[in-house]
Amino acid sequence: MGLAWQSADVVRFHAYEVHLRAGELYKAGRKIKLQAQPFQVLAMLLECPGEVVTREDLQKRLWPADTFVDFDHSLNTAIKKLRQALSDNKKNPRFIETLPKRGYRFIGKVEGNSKPAAVAPSLLPRKGGLAAEGKAAHSWVGRLAKLSTDGRSAFALVSADEESAAEREKLEGANDDVGLSLLIAAQRLFLVVKGTPIRILEVREATCCCLVRVLEGEHYGKAALVPLRWIAEVN
Numbered sequence: 001m002g003l004a005w006q007s008a009d010v011v012r013f014h015a016y017e018v019h020l021r022a023g024e025l026y027k028a029g030r031k032i033k034l035q036a037q038p039f040q041v042l043a044m045l046l047e048c049p050g051e052v053v054t055r056e057d058l059q060k061r062l063w064p065a066d067t068f069v070d071f072d073h074s075l076n077t078a079i080k081k082l083r084q085a086l087s088d089n090k091k092n093p094r095f096i097e098t099l100p101k102r103g104y105r106f107i108g109k110v111e112g113n114s115k116p117a118a119v120a121p122s123l124l125p126r127k128g129g130l131a132a133e134g135k136a137a138h139s140w141v142g143r144l145a146k147l148s149t150d151g152r153s154a155f156a157l158v159s160a161d162e163e164s165a166a167e168r169e170k171l172e173g174a175n176d177d178v179g180l181s182l183l184i185a186a187q188r189l190f191l192v193v194k195g196t197p198i199r200i201l202e203v204r205e206a207t208c209c210c211l212v213r214v215l216e217g218e219h220y221g222k223a224a225l226v227p228l229r230w231i232a233e234v235n
Contacts, residue, residue, distance in 0.1 A: 011046055013095070013108045016086065018046065025085060033172050037062065037074065038082040045096065045106040054103035079104065081173050140200045140210070140234050147196045147212075148232035155191045157184075158224040164188040165209075165225055190219045200231070 011018040017026040023039050025032045034042075040062050044053055055075065063071050079096065082088075088095045097105045149156045157180075159165035168189060171179040183189040192214060201223065202211040209225050 018042065020046075032085050033175060034085045035078075035081060035169075035172060037078045038085065041075075041078050041104075042082055045104060049106040049108060052099055052103050052105050055101075056103075058103065077173075084173065084175065140231065141203060143200050143234050144215075145198055145200055145212075145234040146232045147192055147194060147198050147226065148230045149194050154194050156194060156226070156230060158190050158192055158226050158230075160188050160190065160222070160224060162225065190214070190222065190224055192219055192224070193217055198226070198231075200234070203228075 011020065015028045016032075017029075018024075019026070020043055023036065025034045025039065025042070041058060044058060044061060058075060059071050063074060079098075083090060083093075083096055086095050090098060093107065095106060095108050097107045099105060147156055147158075157168075159168055164183060168180065168183060171183070180189065184191065196217055197215040198212040199215060200210050200212055204211065204225075208228050210228060210231055212224055212226050212231075214220055214222050214224060
């Protein structure tokens with residue numbers, strides 16, 4: 001099946017459906033777990049299907065100069081996770097073609113002239129990069145806020161500590177739902193209702209997250225790590 005643009009917000013190709021503004025990927029109606037950076041890469045490739053998106057373009061757009069990460073490793077990891085989500089093969093790709101030392105290209109056949117909308121601004125690094133965002137957020141320490149989420153989900157899955165966060169990332173990359181369920185059962189991951197009040201205990205600039213205290217609901221009183229972008233309505 002060729003690729004067809006259904007609207008400026010929703011892109012469909014093969015059995016997949018990409019909701020650009022919500023930051024969500026579906027396969028045959030089932031939501032596929034895909035982290036923010038791999039989704040951002042996919043969105044950029046879908047903005048110009050059939051054209052090369054260089055590694056430099058990806059770096060400038062998604063990893064600004066003041067974001068202190070190993071860019072090559074981060075991009076390679078994002079591409080690997082994207083291919084896993086799309087069941088794509090590096091050596092015989094259907095969707096994501098690698099051009100060594102240059103970049104990547106979406107090779108699904110495009111039908112029609114419509115252009116997809118750009119990825120939602122909330123999914124992109126803010127002006128000045130995440131490092132700058134972290135510095136600005138230091139003034140939040142001790143304040144009350146509310147927990148937000150990416151997209152339309154009514155719940156946020158938050159990690160109890162950095163070790164749990166690292167384990168979660170590995171399991172999500174492998175699409176291991178059983179492993180994630182075990183972490184939830186072990187109280188290393190918490191499902192917290194969107195809009196739950198929290199108190200900000202610490203801002204960790206290096207990982208662009210906050211340590212917070214949950215102030216309502218099943219996990220009342222527990223500490224959790226939350227991405228900066230999930231902090232809303234800081235008082």
